[in-house]
Amino acid sequence: MGAKVRVVERKGRTFLEQLYLLEVFKGMAVTLGHFFRNLLDNSRLYVRHYPEVRPEISPRWRGRHRLTRHEDGTVKCVACFMCQTNCPSNCIIIEAGERFDGRSEKMPLRFDIDLLECIYCGYCVEACPMDAIRMDTGIFSVTSDNRESMVLGLEEMLRTPGAFDEDSYQKGVR
Amino acid sequence: MAEMVKLFVNGQEVEVEAGKNLIDALQVVGIEIPHFCYHPALGADGNCRMCLVGIEDGRPPLVPACKTPAQPGMKVLLEDEKIKKIQRDIMELELINHPVDCPVCDQAGECTLQDYYMSYSQQDSRMNVEQVHKDKRLDFGCGVVHDQERCVLCARCVRFTRQITKTGELGIVNRSDQARVTIFPGRPLANRYALNIVDICPVGAMTSKDFRFRQRVWFLQKDPGICHGCSTGCNIYIDHHREKYGDDVIYRFRARTNLQVNGYFICDAGRLSYKTENENRQDRTLVDGVEVPLERGIEAALDKLNRARKPLMLVSPDSTLEQLWAIKRIATLYGAVLSGYSDAYVLAGDGDDYLISDDKAANRAGLQLLDIDSGKESFAAALADADLLVNFNNDLFFSPGNEDLQEALEATDQVSVCSHDRPAFSRATVILPCASYSEYGGSIVNRNNVLQRFARAVCRDADPCDIIEITRLLGGAISDNARAWPGLRQSVPALSRIWPERIPVEGVTLNSSEETHVGA
Numbered sequence: 001m002g003a004k005v006r007v008v009e010r011k012g013r014t015f016l017e018q019l020y021l022l023e024v025f026k027g028m029a030v031t032l033g034h035f036f037r038n039l040l041d042n043s044r045l046y047v048r049h050y051p052e053v054r055p056e057i058s059p060r061w062r063g064r065h066r067l068t069r070h071e072d073g074t075v076k077c078v079a080c081f082m083c084q085t086n087c088p089s090n091c092i093i094i095e096a097g098e099r100f101d102g103r104s105e106k107m108p109l110r111f112d113i114d115l116l117e118c119i120y121c122g123y124c125v126e127a128c129p130m131d132a133i134r135m136d137t138g139i140f141s142v143t144s145d146n147r148e149s150m151v152l153g154l155e156e157m158l159r160t161p162g163a164f165d166e167d168s169y170q171k172g173v174r
Numbered sequence: 175m176a177e178m179v180k181l182f183v184n185g186q187e188v189e190v191e192a193g194k195n196l197i198d199a200l201q202v203v204g205i206e207i208p209h210f211c212y213h214p215a216l217g218a219d220g221n222c223r224m225c226l227v228g229i230e231d232g233r234p235p236l237v238p239a240c241k242t243p244a245q246p247g248m249k250v251l252l253e254d255e256k257i258k259k260i261q262r263d264i265m266e267l268e269l270i271n272h273p274v275d276c277p278v279c280d281q282a283g284e285c286t287l288q289d290y291y292m293s294y295s296q297q298d299s300r301m302n303v304e305q306v307h308k309d310k311r312l313d314f315g316c317g318v319v320h321d322q323e324r325c326v327l328c329a330r331c332v333r334f335t336r337q338i339t340k341t342g343e344l345g346i347v348n349r350s351d352q353a354r355v356t357i358f359p360g361r362p363l364a365n366r367y368a369l370n371i372v373d374i375c376p377v378g379a380m381t382s383k384d385f386r387f388r389q390r391v392w393f394l395q396k397d398p399g400i401c402h403g404c405s406t407g408c409n410i411y412i413d414h415h416r417e418k419y420g421d422d423v424i425y426r427f428r429a430r431t432n433l434q435v436n437g438y439f440i441c442d443a444g445r446l447s448y449k450t451e452n453e454n455r456q457d458r459t460l461v462d463g464v465e466v467p468l469e470r471g472i473e474a475a476l477d478k479l480n481r482a483r484k485p486l487m488l489v490s491p492d493s494t495l496e497q498l499w500a501i502k503r504i505a506t507l508y509g510a511v512l513s514g515y516s517d518a519y520v521l522a523g524d525g526d527d528y529l530i531s532d533d534k535a536a537n538r539a540g541l542q543l544l545d546i547d548s549g550k551e552s553f554a555a556a557l558a559d560a561d562l563l564v565n566f567n568n569d570l571f572f573s574p575g576n577e578d579l580q581e582a583l584e585a586t587d588q589v590s591v592c593s594h595d596r597p598a599f600s601r602a603t604v605i606l607p608c609a610s611y612s613e614y615g616g617s618i619v620n621r622n623n624v625l626q627r628f629a630r631a632v633c634r635d636a637d638p639c640d641i642i643e644i645t646r647l648l649g650g651a652i653s654d655n656a657r658a659w660p661g662l663r664q665s666v667p668a669l670s671r672i673w674p675e676r677i678p679v680e681g682v683t684l685n686s687s688e689e690t691h692v693g694a
């Protein structure tokens with residue numbers, strides 16, 4: 001018990017309202033009023049002119065993934081499969097191999113993310129012990145007309161740069 | 175029944191087997207004593223000190239559990255704060271120079287050091303000097319890769335090469351934080367059991383070149399199985415996994431302990447024989463070289479069988495008792511001569527006095543139990559006489575030696591029921607695919623007359639049928655393993671008191687004392 005009950009008087013019982021027709025015209029007047037006002041001057045519209053005007057993405061926005069590199073250009077990912085293990089939609093597929101660049105012993109030979117199945121939860125980023133996978137590309141529109149091209153590969157992810165400088169990214173994820 | 179003794183652990187009374195050390199004795203009742211260097215096959219070395227336990231009113235009050243036999247009335251302390259501190263300190267010691275490579279370490283997920291850290295340590299490192307660096311990725315030969323930094327110097331590997339293979343390739347050189355496991359220069363591991371070192375190393379210091387980086391172990395499904403590499407029938411784990419959008423693939427075999435058959439180890443050839451289960455499989459039904467659905471292949475085979483005047487059926491010495499029985503039944507049905515000729519499976523001189531045997535067939539003893547003739551003369555005579563050979567997965571060219579039969583084989587029309595695409599089967603006009611041993615279950619008898627049962631582990635996309643199913647489609651009455659047993663019990667005296675579901679996991683020895691092992 002204890003829920004507050006408020007009785008609201010039912011509107012629309014008068015004769016004029018029961019006619020409906022008059023109310024329809026009153027509604028149309030409001031709609032048309034907005035229509036013509038915006039047609040003549042759209043400077044006060046609360047609408048973004050996408051795609052001419054792009055939305056501003058904050059550094060902590062989870063966009064499409066990328067794989068990062070060390071300063072010397074070597075791949076940070078060590079193919080530990082933590083992201084694959086943590087991924088709730090099971091959409092990361094990694095194949096690992098030997099590595100000889102002195103960074104580590106292991107690296108990914110194949111690293112696929114099926115973006116059709118990804119739910120952009122960011123668990124992969126959180127699981128990564130190397131800060132090797134990030135979702136800071138600022139890419140929010142991932143579209144295609146065929147399934148195959150929705151599988152993101154190793155090369156593609158290494159090629160895409162981050163959209164933010166390091167400081168604002170770090171501030172965003174902290 | 176072994177003699178039992180009563181003792182106390184943390185004040186609670188438990189009953190354990192006498193004569194065992196505390197680690198083994200208490201493990202049976204579900205109490206874990208952490209340890210690195212002790213291994214039941216290698217004995218206690220007492221070098222790691224992780225197994226120290228307190229003995230209340232004991233002299234001395236602190237003992238290594240691996241070297242202390244369970245005695246009546248003993249008061250073992252495991253939960254004591256002193257003992258916990260010792261365990262924490264040993265863990266800290268082990269981890270001083272440990273690289274904690276877990277993200278790139280194959281052992282992660284089945285690593286003793288990881289597990290003990292979570293259960294007994296959970297402390298941050300207090301070291302603020304640079305760690306000692308040693309060599310990584312050392313190729314020790316036989317497919318064993320060593321990482322000196324991850325090693326906890328338990329010497330299990332060293333003891334394995336000294337006590338088990340008696341080859342002694344490994345040793346520990348230097349002392350303190352410079353100590354490392356190594357081989358003599360230019361003298362790599364050279365024995366046929368070397369990959370067991372990867373299994374017994376409690377950490378990721380010994381990895382297998384073959385399995386390295388291929389899969390994380392927590393994804394693998396680990397099913398028990400029996401190696402079909404030779405007639406010893408070693409117990410294994412079949413570790414397999416179905417990758418997303420992929421097929422069910424076997425990644426490795428590992429030894430499974432069975433003291434009655436193989437002890438704790440398996441040979442390297444058997445361990446790597448998982449590859450033949452993945453590769454070169456016959457998954458298509460072929461009639462005159464054209465791929466057809468299985469039903470069409472069966473029709474073609476039935477047609478040939480019905481028209482044949484003198485059919486000859488050849489069984490494989492790898493087939494299970496149930497499969498052999500089902501084939502024997504349809505051989506009677508079609509009035510066919512039945513042969514188990516398989517000399518090609520015997521590689522004379524290849525065996526040793528440990529696990530590996532000359533005979534590379536898993537169930538030759540079963541063939542003999544079912545009284546299936548395996549002589550070469552009789553097979554050659556029947557082949558010369560026959561107008562149809564139905565070959566149930568017997569690879570006549572497993573090893574050289576049957577070239578003289580080539581001519582007679584070419585002159586005979588053949589139906590092959592086979593799991594692999596091999597020259598012995600490819601000449602057949604009708605080829606029916608069948609399952610291999612990781613994909614069916616059944617019972618086999620090893621060279622020491624131990625009857626063992628195994629279950630299906632792998633389920634590939636192609637999913638070829640079991641040989642039993644094929645015999646059923648060819649008109650046989652046996653449709654599964656269970657239905658083969660009444661017949662087996664009736665016609666094979668040694669099996670007359672065997673119920674397959676009652677065969678214990680370690681198997682049962684036939685003939686000698688069947689009465690004592692399985693009560694009817």
Ligand code: SF4
Pocket residue numbers: 083086087088089090091092113117118119120121122123124125
């Ligand atoms: S964002 Fe989530 S669903 Fe997508 S790949 Fe990462 S963990 Fe998987």
Ligand code: SF4
Pocket residue numbers: 076077078079080081082083084094124127128129130131132133
């Ligand atoms: S991206 Fe990170 S978590 Fe994923 S495999 Fe590479 S290092 Fe491991």
Ligand code: SF4
Pocket residue numbers: 272273274275276277279280281282283285286287288324377378379
């Ligand atoms: S041996 Fe164990 S603790 Fe050491 S790196 Fe490998 S998994 Fe990690």
Ligand code: SF4
Pocket residue numbers: 324325326327328329330331332355374375376377379380
């Ligand atoms: S390599 Fe493994 S088995 Fe050998 S001493 Fe080191 S930790 Fe023990």
Ligand code: FES
Pocket residue numbers: 208209210211212218219220221222223224225226238239240241
């Ligand atoms: S297991 Fe007892 S000292 Fe190592």
